[in-house]
Every structure is written in structure tokens, then in C-alpha cells.
Amino acid sequence: xxxxxxxxxxxxxxxxxxxxxxxxxxxxxxxxxxxxxxxxxxxxxxxxxxxxxxxxxxxxxxxxxxxxxxxxxxxxxxxxxxxxxxxxxxxxxxxxxxxxxxxxxxxxxxxxxxxxxxxxxxxxxxxxxxxxxxxxxxxxxxxxxxxxxxxxxxxxxxxxxxxxxxxxxxxxxxxxxxxxxxxxxxxxxxxxxxxxxxxxxxxxxxxxxxxxxxxxxxxxxxxxxxxxxxxxxxxxxxxxxxxxxxxxxxxxxxxxxxxxxxxxxxxxxxxxxxxxx
Amino acid sequence: xxxxxxxxxxxxxxxxxxxxxxxxxxxxxxxxxxxxxxxxxxxxxxxxxxxxxxxxxxxxxxxxxxxxxxxxxxxxxxxxxxxxxxxxxxxxxxxxxxxxxxxxxxxxxxxxxxxxxxxxxxxxxxxxxxxxxxxxxxxxxxxxxxxxxxxxxxxxxxxxxxxxxxxxxxxxxxxxxxxxxxxxxxxxxxxxxxxxxxxxxxxxxxxxxxxxxxxxxx
Numbered sequence: 001x002x003x004x005x006x007x008x009x010x011x012x013x014x015x016x017x018x019x020x021x022x023x024x025x026x027x028x029x030x031x032x033x034x035x036x037x038x039x040x041x042x043x044x045x046x047x048x049x050x051x052x053x054x055x056x057x058x059x060x061x062x063x064x065x066x067x068x069x070x071x072x073x074x075x076x077x078x079x080x081x082x083x084x085x086x087x088x089x090x091x092x093x094x095x096x097x098x099x100x101x102x103x104x105x106x107x108x109x110x111x112x113x114x115x116x117x118x119x120x121x122x123x124x125x126x127x128x129x130x131x132x133x134x135x136x137x138x139x140x141x142x143x144x145x146x147x148x149x150x151x152x153x154x155x156x157x158x159x160x161x162x163x164x165x166x167x168x169x170x171x172x173x174x175x176x177x178x179x180x181x182x183x184x185x186x187x188x189x190x191x192x193x194x195x196x197x198x199x200x201x202x203x204x205x206x207x208x209x210x211x212x213x214x215x216x217x218x219x220x221x222x223x224x225x226x227x228x229x230x231x232x233x234x235x236x237x238x239x240x241x242x243x244x245x246x247x248x249x250x251x252x253x254x255x256x257x258x259x260x261x262x263x264x265x266x267x268x269x270x271x272x273x274x275x276x277x
Numbered sequence: 278x279x280x281x282x283x284x285x286x287x288x289x290x291x292x293x294x295x296x297x298x299x300x301x302x303x304x305x306x307x308x309x310x311x312x313x314x315x316x317x318x319x320x321x322x323x324x325x326x327x328x329x330x331x332x333x334x335x336x337x338x339x340x341x342x343x344x345x346x347x348x349x350x351x352x353x354x355x356x357x358x359x360x361x362x363x364x365x366x367x368x369x370x371x372x373x374x375x376x377x378x379x380x381x382x383x384x385x386x387x388x389x390x391x392x393x394x395x396x397x398x399x400x401x402x403x404x405x406x407x408x409x410x411x412x413x414x415x416x417x418x419x420x421x422x423x424x425x426x427x428x429x430x431x432x433x434x435x436x437x438x439x440x441x442x443x444x445x446x447x448x449x450x451x452x453x454x455x456x457x458x459x460x461x462x463x464x465x466x467x468x469x470x471x472x473x474x475x476x477x478x479x480x481x482x483x484x485x486x487x488x489x490x491x492x493x494x495x
Contacts, residue, residue, distance in 0.1 A: 094310045095321075114321065114326060137416065138322075232428050247311075253447065260377055264379060267456075
């Protein structure tokens with residue numbers, strides 16, 4: 001099946017936060033203050049609210065103020081799962097509760113999450129969050145599933161994701177990834193011609209290709225996005241080097257012990273007593 | 278009657294077995310990272326991770342309490358692990374012929390612990406510290422430490438697991454299953470005593486050192 005994707009055009013976004021509300025509503029996520037996990041939201045000098053992602057907030061708008069030679073530039077961006085092709089969370093998830101969806105997204109089956117929190121530690125975008133009892137370790141992670149949560153699966157029902165559906169200025173579009181990639185590139189070209197020389201399409205190549213691509217009118221860093229997001233070295237060292245090596249060492253040790261038993265037993269039967277000094 | 282020599286005191290044997298229980302619990306609940314389907318169901322709802330913490334408390338508290346109560350013996354024992362000499366090189370050279378071909382002619386005399394036992398003891402000490410530190414960081418610092426520290430803690434925990442697990446099987450094998458090692462398990466299991474003849478042939482240096490004391494106590 002052709003890979004799908006979301007294209008987010010930050011230059012069309014009005015930061016109405018409709019997507020934020022639609023996300024919560026569709027996915028039946030509570031208000032922050034009812035979760036007991038977050039403090040009451042307070043005014044901290046920004047429209048941004050709540051201040052961060054949480055197990056109950058999978059998508060939020062970010063407000064960025066950039067000073068351009070005395071002139072204020074107010075940038076909006078979307079903060080949620082980027083649905084990477086080379087997803088660190090999928091790589092480190094021990095139970096397979098985080099997995100690649102056939103449409104390319106990173107889906108999540110909460111029922112088999114063990115609560116280890118490795119996805120929280122390894123995500124290059126710091127997206128997954130978990131409810132956690134620090135003493136017992138009892139925990140569950142949560143993140144955007146691109147509306148593929150079992151029983152709340154909009155995509156399987158032929159619908160577009162809730163955030164896309166609700167977006168008034170059509171800053172969010174859902175469709176075939178190849179088509180949206182071309183559309184994003186055209187839009188970036190357009191922006192460059194209008195004088196936004198650093199306009200950039202984020203997600204084309206990053207981490208093997210993201211399934212949420214961003215049209216930005218400035219470089220990713222300005223929007224608080226990592227310029228070169230990468231799989232953490234520890235994830236590669238752990239999963240691609242150490243664990244296969246571990247199996248090899250364990251296998252060799254097992255073979256060695258069997259060989260030793262056979263040889264030592266034969267020697268004992270043949271020689272009887274130990275060959276003494 | 279065969280003269281017996283105590284190899285491990287009762288409290289040492291007690292620590293050995295409580296630590297084994299804790300280790301087995303940790304080993305099995307940690308296995309989820311290597312064989313996910315095996316523990317997929319048990320891992321749901323954080324059960325494996327809760328039991329892993331129970332095991333961790335026993336695994337860390339046991340040796341610490343032992344070390345505080347028996348600090349002198351602990352210190353000596355740790356020193357023993359680092360006490361290496363020319364006979365240890367000799368042991369390493371002679372070990373293959375001994376363990377595979379039943380030939381002990383080239384074996385140099387050994388102390389209370391032979392070279393192989395010292396290696397295992399070093400691995401236990403080293404991986405124990407790595408497990409304790411990296412595990413402690415992940416337990417206590419999960420929500421507060423920088424993600425890089427947590428990432429490499431998982432890695433260190435995994436490396437320690439991979440180092441200790443094959444050696445753990447070698448340890449059990451040599452204590453119980455190896456065709457030459459009949460009755461050695463008594464040193465840890467029954468009354469902690471092994472025949473004097475065994476000590477004489479396997480731990481000649483230790484035997485020479487203690488034979489005076491042993492005569493007194495008898």
C-alpha cells in the first residue's frame with residue numbers, strides 16, 4: 001500500500017489550536033488538570049498551553065518569537081509524533097507495542113506496553129511521554145498514533161486524522177506521501193521566490209523520511225526542530241551491535257560446554273583416574 | 278572417616294543462595310529484552326518490571342549488608358579476586374588440557390580460589406557494580422536524568438547481562454555437571470565442607486597455608 005503522510009504548512013497555520021482540541025476529543029484524552037500528572041496550567045507569558053506534551057496531550061501548538069532586527073516574527077509550529085521511518089522508539093520497544101503501521105506511521109498498542117520508558121529516553125524529538133510511579137516503576141507510555149488507536153481508528157474507517165479534519169486554513173493535509181512531498185517542495189520553492197531564502201521542507205530525508213512533513217519559512221532550528229535528527233548512537237550500539245553479539249557469545253558458550261562435556265567424559269572413561277602429576 | 282575442610286561458612290553460603298534467587302528473578306524478568314514473545318503477556322501492566330525491582334533490592338541489599346557485618350572477610354575476599362601471580366598464568370595454560378582431557382599434570386598449585394574461580398568472582402563483582410549503578414540510575418533518575426545518561430545506562434546494563442550470563446552457565450556447569458567435579462557442590466550446598474584430599478589436590482597452596490590451623494581446631 002502506498003505510504004501516507006501528513007503535510008503541515010507552518011506558513012498557513014494560524015495557531016487556532018483546533019487540531020490540539022480535536023486530538024484530545026477524538027482520542028478521549030483528559031484535560032491536564034484532571035490527570036493528576038501535571039500541575040494546573042499557569043500563564044507563563046505565551047499562548048502556548050499546556051506548556052508541554054504529556055500522556056494526555058499528544059499534539060500541541062508551539063509559539064516561537066523571533067527577533068529579526070527589532071521586528072518581531074511570531075512563528076507557529078506543531079509538536080507531535082513525527083512518525084519516522086527509522087523510528088528509534090520502534091527499535092528500542094521490547095514488547096512490540098510500538099510498531100510500524102502498513103501506511104508508514106508509528107502505531108501504538110497501549111495494551112501490551114510494559115512501561116519501560118525506553119521510547120521516552122530514545123526519541124530524537126522527545127515525543128513519547130509516560131505516566132510513571134517512580135518507586136514501583138509501573139508506567140504506560142502514550143503518543144500520537146495518527147488516529148490508528150484500536151477502536152478509535154479513523155484511518156481504517158476511511159477518515160483522515162482528527163487534527164487534519166479540523167484544520168480551518170488547511171495547513172494540515174493528509175494523503176499519499178509521494179504526492180505531499182511534491183506539494184511541499186513546490187510550496188518551499190514558492191516561499192523562496194517570495195524572499196524566504198531559508199524556507200525548508202522538513203521530513204523529506206530526516207530519519208529515513210518522516211510521515212509528518214513540515215513546510216517551514218526558516219531553518220528547522222528556528223522552529224526548535226533538530227537540524228539533523230538521528231537514531232541515538234546508544235540505540236544502534238545496543239540493538240544492532242550488542243544484542244546480536246550477545247546471542248553469538250551465548251551460543252558459543254553453550255556449544256563449548258557441550259563439547260567440553262563430551263570430551264571430558266570420554267577422557268574420564270578412557271583414563272579412569274585423573275592423569276596425576 | 279574422611280577428613281573434611283570447611284570451604285564456605287554458613288553465612289557465605291546463605292548469601293550465595295539468596296543472591297542466586299534474586300539473580301534468577303532478575304535474569305528471567307530481564308529476559309523480556311532478548312526474547313519478547315516469551316514474556317510479552319507478563320510484561321503487560323509492568324509486572325516483569327515490578328518483580329525486577331523486587332529482585333534488585335535483594336540483589337543489592339544482600340551483599341551490602343553482608344559486607345557491613347563481615348567487613349574483614351569481605352575485604353579479604355575482594356583482595357583475593359585481584360591477587361594474581363605467575364601460577365595464574367600457568368593455570369590458564371594448563372586449564373584446557375585439564376578440563377577437556379582430564380590431565381592435571383601441568384596444573385600449578387592453587388590458593389583458596391583457583392584462577393578460574395577468581396575470574397568468575399571478578400566478573401560477579403564487576404557486573405554487580407555495573408548492574409547496580411546503571412539500574413539505580415534508570416530506577417531513580419528515569420524522569421529527571423538527561424536522556425543520554427538513561428540511554429547508555431540501558432546499554433551498560435545489557436553489556437553486563439551479556440558478560441555475566443554465559444559465565445553464569447559455565448559456573449553452574451563446572452560446579453555441578455563437569456565429569457571431573459564430583460562433590461564440589463557440597464562446598465556451597467550441604468555443610469560447606471569438602472574432603473581434605475580434594476583441597477590437597479585442587480588447592481595445594483591453600484591447604485599448605487591452613488593445614489596448621491586445621492590441626493589445631495580438630
